[in-house]
Amino acid sequence: MHQLRKPYLLFLGDVALKSDAKTAFGLRDWCRADVLGEWSLPEATVSLDLPRLSPAEAARQGAGSIVIGVAAVGGVLPPQWLSELEAALEAGLDVVSGQHSRLSSFPSLVQAAQRGGGRLIDVRHSDQSFPAGTGRKRSGKRVLTVGTDCALGKKYTALALTQALHQLGAAATFRATGQTGVMIAGAGVAIDAVIADFVAGAAEQLSPDNAPGHWDVIEGQGALFHPAYAGVTLGLLHGSQPDALVLCHDPSRDTIETYPDFPIPDLQVAIDRYVEAARLTNRAVRCVGLSINSSSLSDADWASYASALSTRLQLPVVDPLRGGVAALAQALLPL
Amino acid sequence: MHQLRKPYLLFLGDVALKSDAKTAFGLRDWCRADVLGEWSLPEATVSLDLPRLSPAEAARQGAGSIVIGVAAVGGVLPPQWLSELEAALEAGLDVVSGQHSRLSSFPSLVQAAQRGGGRLIDVRHSDQSFPAGTGRKRSGKRVLTVGTDCALGKKYTALALTQALHQLGAAATFRATGQTGVMIAGAGVAIDAVIADFVAGAAEQLSPDNAPGHWDVIEGQGALFHPAYAGVTLGLLHGSQPDALVLCHDPSRDTIETYPDFPIPDLQVAIDRYVEAARLTNRAVRCVGLSINSSSLSDADWASYASALSTRLQLPVVDPLRGGVAALAQALLPL
Incomplete structure (x- = not known):
């Protein structure tokens, strides 16, 4: 079971198409109270109309995680995203990703997580082991x-x-x-x-x-x-x-x-x-x-x-x- | 998809109960032509009535794999089994296991595999990634x-x-x-x-x-x-x-x-x-x-x-x- 640390900073990378930022918009719309702000590269042309906060600023305001709110082409995180995510990890934030490729496959992120103490969380994957179903009737x-x-x-x-x-x-x-x-x-x-x-x-x-x-x-x-x-x-x-x-x-x-x-x-x-x-x-x-x-x-x-x-x-x-x-x-x- | 190397040497460990050797008996009965022989520790009291071959002898006769044909209590391979499996790996055989615990979780097996060139194959697990189903009608x-x-x-x-x-x-x-x-x-x-x-x-x-x-x-x-x-x-x-x-x-x-x-x-x-x-x-x-x-x-x-x-x-x-x-x-x- 994934347990994420809120509140979030939403990361938009260098997104140019609104449809590529579906995840970020969904988070803004469905858990607005848990979102401190957004962050993106100068090249980005899409905004969530939320306060702009750098990872370090968000960490100072109590953010728990930076969430990648855009789809990476082919699932590979581009190098210019990585440096922002490293900064977030060094500020102590967790990085939360729904991409196909695992965050732990990027050595610079693993190293930054070790330095800052943040976690790399791939919500698309499940590394936990679960028991088999029991069929036992539950209350509620x-x-x-x-x-x-x-x-x-x-x-x-x-x-x-x-x-x-x-x-x-x-x-x-x-x-x-x-x-x-x-x-x-x-x-x-x-x-x-x-x-x-x-x-x-x-x-x-x-x-x-x-x-x-x-x-x-x-x-x-x-x-x-x-x-x-x-x-x-x-x-x-x-x-x-x-x-x-x-x-x-x-x-x-x-x-x-x-x-x-x-x-x-x-x-x-x-x-x-x-x-x-x-x-x-x-x-x-x-x-x-x-x-x-x-x-x-x-x-x-x-x-x-x-x-x-x-x-x-x-x-x-x-x-x-x-x-x-x-x-x-x-x-x-x-x- | 697993692809195993036949013929097999069946390993019985120190088995004392026939019911614990179900896998070995199944292999003997269903693919006898692919089984060169059996091997076990001196303590074992169950036999498949096949030729007794050490891992090195089996390798000389062309065996491809040693197959663990018994259930390990709690899924943990006992130390006295490990030395036999290491010998098999050093002779160039693959080790094939259906236990819950992965062969790669035993460092001495990993090292022996590196020395001998054999593979560690856990048929209970699946590390391969598969595509999603297509529903396309196949011939045959x-x-x-x-x-x-x-x-x-x-x-x-x-x-x-x-x-x-x-x-x-x-x-x-x-x-x-x-x-x-x-x-x-x-x-x-x-x-x-x-x-x-x-x-x-x-x-x-x-x-x-x-x-x-x-x-x-x-x-x-x-x-x-x-x-x-x-x-x-x-x-x-x-x-x-x-x-x-x-x-x-x-x-x-x-x-x-x-x-x-x-x-x-x-x-x-x-x-x-x-x-x-x-x-x-x-x-x-x-x-x-x-x-x-x-x-x-x-x-x-x-x-x-x-x-x-x-x-x-x-x-x-x-x-x-x-x-x-x-x-x-x-x-x-x-x-």
Whole structure:
């Protein structure tokens, strides 16, 4: 399980495209209170509109980590980034990275970490060993976001649902299973980086016993209908032993993204398959609603789509960006 | 993918219980032609009845590897084993281990390997990186053994089925997904040790494109109904894209082994769930029969059990140890 030191300084490198800084924007939007400021090279043309702080200044203001908030081309950190990260390490900050290449593969970072005492944390990787799953029923309540595909709003929905539960006065904790989620939460596990045998066990540890009325809102991964990642999805589903599922979907997709031979199933079929699989570790599991990424639809089309789908499936249908997820939070409370 | 150097010298350490030497007996029984002999300490009281060869003698006779064929208590190799393994390494042999602890964690073995040029190979671990699954349809035929639980004959059934296909004149290759299987085949991948995201991709690489009439007989792992390991099972199932499934079952078990709260489903339900999941990557998949571990049944009980089950499911029902698996091989050939 990763445990990150907040507050953060967000590092943007020499970013020129806003879309390359998705992680930094996500952190600014979802854990603003944990972000002291931003830092970048003079060449950068994208800003988060946060206070500019050098690593040394951020350390003086109490920062715990500098977080690489941009994607490095090919996963290799360019030399001009390295000197800034070394400065952060020498100021005692941890460096947090979600890149493919490990921070420890850069000798200058290893040396700077030894000098300054900061840690090198690769949230995309998982070096911890986990026990096998036990299937033991845990106390507290759990909801897991599942999807008809990858990358269509499972993290966003879980974050929004956590906020909506708080707004209803419920105790709720976002549980992160992907790299950006771990950075936002400051804790969690990149579940797809765990050794296959221990995925369910890691998911069990991610949402331990809790108070009876407390909700863990668990970020889903992958999809049961995905030819590469369904195993991860199933292990996470079993270890999470959710009381409730929220199905996330993007109506503009007919097939799994970049897998044109793999159709996305009918939504009732998808719900039935998820509930059938989840019943292994929680017989009482139910789907409480759908979270739609409706960015491809006009306002009028969204209204009629949501209304027709809600009538057909007899479930609340929301888009977190169009009206929020309060209906899902309300559906959870009676459980 | 592990690639081992045959022929083998089987090492028994100071084994006193036959059951601790399961791996060595499995190798003797399933790849006798690849085994030059056995070696053990004077304290050992179990023998495989093979020629006794010291590591140096085995190396002179052309051995490629010494294989640790016994379980070490707590996974820690005792000092008296280490000196024999060092001698093997100095004679140029590879050391092959299925223990939990890695061979490279023993400095004296690392040093001996450097001196002699042999490799340290931990078949329980997987240090290779694999690509994500593609779902691309491959040429050739594939059959996967699946189960209602772990440890009830999936490897044994796959090995027997490979032999039975050969006896019918068919081209067939056993594809190993567990440590003992990898040792027997001399190649394969410990699929449960792969990073979760790449299980389906590793399974795809394990059974690459092949001749149209060739059968890959793939060793299954885990069970879809297992609260700890179902994710591994599903990833292997999707990556294998099997044309045929054989369901393995032990009628003496009502619940998953060591998980008394998890019932084993009805066999028709189990078949339906496996076929439903496997259809994602091969629409034409079917279950061709059942392989039963009937060691708990008398001859008379086995006969009536097999007959009733075969009638109910309309499928061949065999026990590899009671009459063999020819009926399964015959069921494959028309596919």
